[in-house]
Amino acid sequence: MQAEIITIGDEILIGQIVDTNSQFIGQQLNKIGVAVYQITSIQDDEQHILNALKEAQSRVDIVILTGGLGPTKDDITKKTIAKFFNDDKIVEYPEVITHIKGLFAKMNHPFKEIQRYQAQLPSKATLLMNHFGTAPGMWFYENETVFVSLPGVPYEMKGLIKNQVLPRIQKQFKLPFIIHKTIMTYGQGESTIAEIIEDFENSLPKHIKLAYLPSYGRVRLRLSAKGEERIELENELNAAVAKIYQLIPDIITGLDDDASLEKRVGELLKTSNKTICTAESLTGGKIAATLVSVAGASAYFSGSFVTYTAAVKNKILNVSKETIEKHTLVSKQVALEMAKGAKEKLQTNYAIAVTGNAGPTTDKNTDNLGTVFIALATDSKAIVEEFNFGQPREKVINRTVSKALEILQREIL
Known part of the structure; x- marks a missing residue:
């Protein structure tokens, strides 16, 4: 049909x-x-x-x-x-x-x-x-x-x-059943994953299809089965999912049941009774906007600081002038102080902070375009990771949002 x-x-x-x-x-x-x-x-x-x-x-x-x-x-x-x-x-x-x-x-x-x-x-x-x-x-x-x-x-x-x-x-109409199972992966590109699971993909029967759905920082693997017997299709799909788990266990974060990354993070925060805030520079509040796009986000999202300039980072988040002068605005030290400052201000369990050069020009420093630092402060520690998301500007911003939520999810789990 x-x-x-x-x-x-x-x-x-x-x-x-x-x-x-x-x-x-x-x-x-x-x-x-x-x-x-x-x-x-x-x-x-x-x-x-x-x-x-x-x-x-x-x-x-x-x-x-x-x-x-x-x-x-x-x-x-x-x-x-x-x-x-x-x-x-x-x-x-x-x-x-x-x-x-x-x-x-x-x-x-x-x-x-x-x-x-x-x-x-x-x-x-x-x-x-x-x-x-x-x-x-x-x-x-x-x-x-x-x-x-x-x-x-x-x-x-x-x-x-x-x-x-x-x-x-x-x-x-008499309609067939169409069933999907979508596996969420992070950290590897589409071509790398395809190479690893090539033999598995070639062995799939005609009524089961595999689609690669890449986006910023992630690839979804969607298995689709079509037929007249629902239980048989579900059993076949479950078996196929299990095989993929065996082939790429290190990069799978779970099954996607139409839930976005921000929704899954929200559910994890709500279940663990934890709260989150953000301190953003290059993303201009987009991480916060993504988190609050989920209904019920008020249960775990406390607020956000968009601190675009050095002066505002210092005044609002207590990022020291010495740190900025010594390491520049785009540095792991500044990202860490942003995260710690936001967490202290809003008294949350987690605080995400991002600073970077989205381009197309740099901001009075020598860092490469696309360089981003993502920091996460928790009740017990503070971590920071460095990335280079290349260009153009939109790609850098979107990948920063995606990676920040991925780091948060990984830490909660």
């Missing part, structure tokens, strides 16, 4: 917004055994939409569109879909009018006639009521292909996918 996702909107093509809808839809379809064959982004143009629908129908079983369902003249999706289905007529759905009026009444907004357009849909559409907004979704079944049209607003689309689209797909 294969699906294609089509996102409609010039704002995606010109980079004004990031297409997170396709990512979410793809994840949800995969969970119920539907493989995404292709993701397409197209303009708000009638012929472009018609061509995309025709091409998708020729290669997949399910076509899901998002976007173009608003009340304004540039939202042409409904009329174009009606034309695609042999010039289907547009009719008004009274229940949608009632729903919109109810939403507006709760917000003390008057119902305007322009909103009536939201209730005008192709007659062949099965209505998918949007309980989070005014634009309903639509379901069509034509020539053994399902077509679903959804609003582009992410939280509205998500509600319709979870509550209406997925249950309908599961009811209409």
Whole structure:
């Protein structure tokens, strides 16, 4: 069973917004055994939409569109879909009018006639009521292909996918199981890992695939199995995971159950009833922002200091002027004093501190571009590690964030 996702909107093509809808839809379809064959982004143009629908129908079983369902003249999706289905007529759905009026009444907004357009849909559409907004979704079944049209607003689309689209797909089709196991590794590159586990990868049966997912400082190894018997697939995947553990035990940090590194660190801190703070220079608060992106971070995250200059490092964190003058701002000594100063100020169990040269120029010292020092102060000791993350600037900053959280996780464990 294969699906294609089509996102409609010039704002995606010109980079004004990031297409997170396709990512979410793809994840949800995969969970119920539907493989995404292709993701397409197209303009708000009638012929472009018609061509995309025709091409998708020729290669997949399910076509899901998002976007173009608003009340304004540039939202042409409904009329174009009606034309695609042999010039289907547009009719008004009274229940949608009632729903919109109810939403507006709760917000003390008057119902305007322009909103009536939201209730005008192709007659062949099965209505998918949007309980989070005014634009309903639509379901069509034509020539053994399902077509679903959804609003582009992410939280509205998500509600319709979870509550209406997925249950309908599961009811209409007999779906296989698709199961994933993802192994988290740190400290080795993709090519090195591939060389070590080459024989294992070559021995995998056709229904089990291995994918390498590299990012800053880490590589995820995702094993995917597809078949009709769930228990058999799970047993095969567990056996494959065990073999990888035997081949690269030193660099595996665990299985990724859709949990990010920051989420796993947060869970470790919460379980051990420990707290953390950060003192950041080159990362400008990004480590703190990453930690607090996890819901419930207030249970373990106390605060952060962004001390970009020498004067602020001295005034806020008590990094001595002598240390800075002797060793420069980018040094293990400064990183250690930053970590100790932050920990003392906020009385946490752990404190991460980072200082470095992200580039593209150095800061009045001779350190190489990309040089970073990451310090961690705990209740019993303080450690510091030196890295060179190369260039460009964005890579240095992102790898520093990733490595800092990795060091924290390792220390907690």
